[in-house]
Amino acid sequence: MNKRQNGYPEMDFSYFPGCSLATTAAESNQSLMQAAQAMGFNLLELPDWNCCGSSSAQTMCRNLSLGMAARNLSLAPPDRPLVAMCPRCLHYLRSAQKCLQQAPLTRRELEERWGRPINVEGEVIHFMEVLVRHGLDRLQAGARRSLKGLRFVPYYGCTLFRPPRLKNESYFEGEMENILASLGAEPITHALMYRCCGSFLSATDPEIVTPLVNEIIDSAAAAGADCLVTACAMCQLNLEIRRTGKTRIPVLHFSETLALALGADDYEKWFVRHIVDPRPIITKLVQAA
Amino acid sequence: MSALTLQPASAPAAIAAAGPRPSFLEEVRERSGTEFSLCYQCQACANGCPFVSAMDYRPNQVLRLVQFGMREEVLQCKTIWVCVGCHTCSSQCPMAIDLAALMDTLRLLAVEQGVPVGKPNIIDFHEEVLRSLEKYGRAHKLxxxxxxxxxxxxxxxxxxxxxxxxxxRKLELFPSRVKAGGEIADLFRCYWRESR
Structure with missing residues (x-):
């Protein structure tokens, strides 16, 4: 807590990247790290983390699903919150935590098997929650590039926007708009921002997903958006690889827009990983400045 | 009075075990934690579902089949596999029925009871993912x-x-691997692996 960033003390968080951010969406991970650093958040990667189990384990075997998520909880030190960026990972980590709180015998059995305690009381939160709780001032203090004129469709992804077991979990509705609008961007909310991207059907049944994705992209174009901004790496991927229409609208990760606003200048390194080229956005920002 | 209160503690369990197995409806209600007798077939779920055109039964019809106790029809239908759990239905239901939780439970029952699956390619995909997780502890998408x-x-x-x-470079050629492979292997001594 000694070092300071823009006058704010540094804060430590455990960080669970998850399989998507570690591979297909590495650009989201890179930009998140830069943005977090610029705001004085230390995201300390969970050592030797494993996949959260995802929908595959959840569908095929509940014990496996619980065990995979629980192992990650057992790796998280109790003295700081565990932060995830992937909404689905967040959901499975939280579900496992809730389950183990109610099943002390299962918890003890797993703890004995691994020879270490499982963190069942600590907080498991999305990075957006870190921002909303601690980061809004830091973001303003660190902003180096105005997002003025950037017309974006906020696209949260289902798990963040409509969390499973709806009544008991916090919603993030409106937060992305508030955060990016405070940096000068202009939210466009009359597009299909709530429509599901197709999830794993994109891998198994692309013919179901393609028309849905095209509708989402076309609705953003019709609303005059420059880009969509997603909080979920899988949504980002599906919206890019399953569009077949003529409209080409870039789909940015939420973390990328943060990093851009905080002045990142190596954005070309992540932009080359996009299937729809996001560089026109930079041109627009430069012209607006 | 005392004869009523001094039941041995194990009696209810013993009676339950000897009694008839719970009906399909009770089983689904219990495992999903969802009260779906509240449904009055307004079809908000089906009208909001992005995937309804790829389903054989609309979500409200699946719910009706469960109410009728039609186990085989429900567990063998395509709908439960086309559903990805986006929760649009659950958030739109005026009676706050968590249809996504219902679908989740039906998938699990279909797997457990080994019925012929309505969309086998989706099971193939999930199994491929699990084989990857078993080998590396993380998903190797390629x-x-x-x-x-x-x-x-x-x-x-x-x-x-x-x-x-x-x-x-969105598909890594080589998998990233969890170091504590033993812990992962241990997790895979589970229902899924043993039922294969």
Whole structure:
């Protein structure tokens, strides 16, 4: 807590990247790290983390699903919150935590098997929650590039926007708009921002997903958006690889827009990983400045 | 009075075990934690579902089949596998019925009871993912997609997308691996592995 960033003390968080951010969406991970650093958040990667189990384990075997998520909880030190960026990972980590709180015998059995305690009381939160709780001032203090004129469709992804077991979990509705609008961007909310991207059907049944994705992209174009901004790496991927229409609208990760606003200048390194080229956005920002 | 209160503690369990097995409806209600007798067939779920055109029964029809106790029809239908759990239905239901939780439970029952699955390619995909997790502890997407194609054929379908993703280095050639492989192997001594 000694070092300071823009006058704010540094804060430590455990960080669970998850399989998507570690591979297909590495650009989201890179930009998140830069943005977090610029705001004085230390995201300390969970050592030797494993996949959260995802929908595959959840569908095929509940014990496996619980065990995979629980192992990650057992790796998280109790003295700081565990932060995830992937909404689905967040959901499975939280579900496992809730389950183990109610099943002390299962918890003890797993703890004995691994020879270490499982963190069942600590907080498991999305990075957006870190921002909303601690980061809004830091973001303003660190902003180096105005997002003025950037017309974006906020696209949260289902798990963040409509969390499973709806009544008991916090919603993030409106937060992305508030955060990016405070940096000068202009939210466009009359597009299909709530429509599901197709999830794993994109891998198994692309013919179901393609028309849905095209509708989402076309609705953003019709609303005059420059880009969509997603909080979920899988949504980002599906919206890019399953569009077949003529409209080409870039789909940015939420973390990328943060990093851009905080002045990142190596954005070309992540932009080359996009299937729809996001560089026109930079041109627009430069012209607006 | 005392004869009523001094039941041995194990009696209710013993009676339950000897009694008839719970009906399909009770089983689904219990495991999903969802009270679906509240449904009055307004069809908000079906009208909001993005995937309804790929389903054989609309979500409200699935719910009706469960109410009627039609176990086989429900567990063998396509709908429960086309559902990805986006929760649009659950958030739109005026009676706050968590249809997504219902679908989740029905998938699990279908797997457990080994019924013929309405959309086998989705099970193939999930199994391919689990094989990857068993080997590495993390998902290796290139391996998963190649394995899935090997099982289902259709190598040419999506070749363009695969090549684009490779060119953008979105598909890692080599898997990233959890160091504590023993702990992962141990987790896989589970129902899924043993039922294969």
């Amino acid at each position: 391996g998963i997609m190649l394995g899935y194609k090997r099982q289902t054929g259709g190598w040419l379908q999506d070749l363009d997308v695969g090549l684009k993703m490779l060119a953008k």
